[in-house]
Amino acid sequence: MPDQPLVTLDYNNMLAPRLGGGHGIDPARLDALAERFRDVHADTERRREAKELGFYDLAYADEVVSEIESFAGGAGQVFENVVVLGIGGSALGTIALRTALLHPYWNELDGEGRDFFPRLYVLDNVDPATFAAFLDHVDLRKTLFNVVSKSGGTAETMSQYLVIREKLEAELGEGYRGHILFTTDPQKGVLRQLAQTERIGTLPIPANVGGRFSVLSAVGIIKAAMTGIDVRELLAGARAMDERCRGAELRDNPAALFAALQYLADTEKGAPIHVMMPYSDRLRDVADWFRQLWAESLGKHKNRAGEEVFAGPTPVKSLGATDQHSQVQLYVEGPFDKTITFLVERDPAVDVEIPSLPLYAEVGELGYLGGHTMGELLRVEQQATEAALARRGRMNMTLTVPRVDARSLGALFQLLEIATVYAGGFYGVDPLDQPGVELGKQLTYGIIGRKGFEEAQAEWEGREPKRDDWTLS
Numbered sequence: 001m002p003d004q005p006l007v008t009l010d011y012n013n014m015l016a017p018r019l020g021g022g023h024g025i026d027p028a029r030l031d032a033l034a035e036r037f038r039d040v041h042a043d044t045e046r047r048r049e050a051k052e053l054g055f056y057d058l059a060y061a062d063e064v065v066s067e068i069e070s071f072a073g074g075a076g077q078v079f080e081n082v083v084v085l086g087i088g089g090s091a092l093g094t095i096a097l098r099t100a101l102l103h104p105y106w107n108e109l110d111g112e113g114r115d116f117f118p119r120l121y122v123l124d125n126v127d128p129a130t131f132a133a134f135l136d137h138v139d140l141r142k143t144l145f146n147v148v149s150k151s152g153g154t155a156e157t158m159s160q161y162l163v164i165r166e167k168l169e170a171e172l173g174e175g176y177r178g179h180i181l182f183t184t185d186p187q188k189g190v191l192r193q194l195a196q197t198e199r200i201g202t203l204p205i206p207a208n209v210g211g212r213f214s215v216l217s218a219v220g221i222i223k224a225a226m227t228g229i230d231v232r233e234l235l236a237g238a239r240a241m242d243e244r245c246r247g248a249e250l251r252d253n254p255a256a257l258f259a260a261l262q263y264l265a266d267t268e269k270g271a272p273i274h275v276m277m278p279y280s281d282r283l284r285d286v287a288d289w290f291r292q293l294w295a296e297s298l299g300k301h302k303n304r305a306g307e308e309v310f311a312g313p314t315p316v317k318s319l320g321a322t323d324q325h326s327q328v329q330l331y332v333e334g335p336f337d338k339t340i341t342f343l344v345e346r347d348p349a350v351d352v353e354i355p356s357l358p359l360y361a362e363v364g365e366l367g368y369l370g371g372h373t374m375g376e377l378l379r380v381e382q383q384a385t386e387a388a389l390a391r392r393g394r395m396n397m398t399l400t401v402p403r404v405d406a407r408s409l410g411a412l413f414q415l416l417e418i419a420t421v422y423a424g425g426f427y428g429v430d431p432l433d434q435p436g437v438e439l440g441k442q443l444t445y446g447i448i449g450r451k452g453f454e455e456a457q458a459e460w461e462g463r464e465p466k467r468d469d470w471t472l473s
Contacts, residue, residue, distance in 0.1 A: 004402050005244075006237055006411035009254045011397040013390045014261045014339070023336060023393030025264050033260050033426075034250040040425030041248040041256070052432070054208030055417055058216040059238035059410070065231060068203065068218060072225035077116070079144040079179075082226050084122040085160040086148030086219075088296075089211025090183075091124035092289040093220040093413075098122070099285040100409050101229045117228045118144070126156045131163070140171045140179065148183045148219055150205045152190030177201075183218050210432055212293045215413055230406045237410030245418045255415050258341075258397075259422035265339045265395055266313045274313045275331065278343035279320035279382040282404045286343060287317040290416055297420045297431035304430050311427045321381040328385060332392050340389060340396040342382060343412075345404050351375040 016024035047053050076082070084094055098120050103109060107119040123134060145164050149157045168176035177200050184191035186204035195202045203218035205211075214220065216238055225231050245255040265271040274294065276287040299312030318327050320342070331338060354377070356370025369377070389396045399415075401408035424431030 006240055006401065006408050007254065007415055008400045009257060009397065010400070011257060011261055013386065013396045013398075014265070019390060019393045019395065021393045023269075024395055025261060025269060029264055029268065030250070030260060033264065036426070037250040037253075037256050037260065037422070038248050040422055041253075043425055044421055051208055053421060054206045055210075055213035055216070056242065057206070058209065058214075059235045059242060059414065061217075061235075064204070064218060065221065065235065068222050068225050069231070072222065076118075076144070076222075076226045079118045080111070080142040081119045081121065081138055082144045082146060082223060083138065084120075084124070084146050084148060084223065085157050085164065086122070086146075086183075087124045087154060087156045088292060089214050090148035090150075090154075090157065090219060091122050092212075092285070092292055093215025094120075094223050095122050095124070096215070096285040096289040097220055097224050097229065097409070098227070100282045100404050101224070101406060102227055104281065106227070115228060118226060120223055120227050123160060126159055131160065135163075135167065140168055144179055144181060146181045146183060146222065147191065148205075149191060150185050150189065150211060150214075152184055152192065152194070158190075181222075183222065210434075212296055213417055215289065216410065224406075233406035234410035237407035237412075238414040240407075241411040241414040242418070245415065255418035256422050258399075258415070258419040259426060261397065262313065262339060263423055263426040269336075269395070271337050271339050271395060272313045273316055273338040275316045275318050275327075275338055275340045276343065277318040277320050277323065277340055279378055280343065280345045280348075280404060281319075283343045283345065284317075284319050286409075286412065287319075289413075291315040291317055293416060293420050294423075296434050298423055298427055298429060299436070300427075300429040300433075301435065303428040305428070309428065311429050320385065321378060324381060324385060328388075331394060332388050336393065338394070340394065342386060342396065342398040344379075344382060344398055344400045345402075346400050347403050348375050349403060 012018045014025055015030075016022075016026050018024065044053070048056050051057075084091055086094075098106070102120070103113075106114060107121065121134070121138075123131060125131075145161075145168075147157060147161050152158065165176065165180070168179050172179065177198060180200050182191045182195050182200055182202045183205060184195075184202060185207060186192075187207070192202070194200065203222055205214055205217055205219060209217055211219070216235060221231050221234070224234065241255075245253050247253050250256050250260060262274055266274075276290050278284050278287055294313065294315040301308060301310060303309045303311065316338075318340075331340060352374040354369045354372050354374065357366075360366040361370070386396055386398065399412070401412060421431050
């Protein structure tokens, strides 16, 4: 029996023949985009060969993986806790890995329940209430802090690091070094300099890999390996999907189809809101990771020719069946401005039987549930939501993995990253840059008084609103 695909894409409900009423994408428009995709594909391959798209190489980085596995299986097991200090692409991939592949109550299990792998925490914000509470909770002597910043200049992450650095040295003296691991640029940046000066261990983020494309680099792999996730399987899945998406024929390339359908929905069908709706708690944070990937890569003021385009769809996270009771009313009966992408696990490893209790056998609201399972109910709810959307002419597609495991998750990450690059080609924008984010960073630096950003500070002071004029009290 041939191997089952790691990810399947059902896009029938994106197309006009299935939806009717003038809704959905005409298959002829999809076919018309096929020739343009050949150009997008050729440009992507050129950029890949030029080493601009470094995320493609991560699945083949065996030397780095071996180094990570050696650390994770050795010195890394000294710790009871590993804590990520990072934000955005430095955190979201790790959160997605943790949610998908570890026990849902991993940090609450005792050592034996975790097979003596460390707990995993991700501190991805600078809200002082959360950060202070965590410091009261964690035992610094049993904790490794992984500081993740490619540049070493991320204000949020570096403020976290400064607090931790001070507390570690106060608690451990010179031993603080053994409780810090930097993941950063291999050659430059502040963290690289600090590592050399203070003799702190480091792992590299390849210079040609941006944060939102870094989940399969040391950024995500080190925490996966330290908590017992099979990183070789993750990368095997990514390699398999890379091979699946190498072709220049639109209809045969799942990443190209995903990108093309979303692009056409946005630009030709007035649907710029792209909802990702996992019907699996374990895939919930893949949708959160995808939001950054799609938004930061495609939301651009200018195209690659320097022309103003103000391009970009808006990604939204939803969760089935939870959000059937909070958002689906809008999706089914509101504006035709959305696509829905379901993430589905076909064969969950765990299920829970719903008992048939004689006491409730004749109670209509309860009796019919007995003899089924929670997994079956969740699956039927997804199918019912999909059918309801289609019946009302709402575009939707389904990405299905056989089971949420390391190999399928690696394939899903790779599929969505490649699709994002292809979508950038369709929109004519560079999916690798982020000038809007950089502007916000510059203003933050200027306002808080970082040297070298006086111009940004002056600009803010000249434009700062007079809040007393419009603030109610």
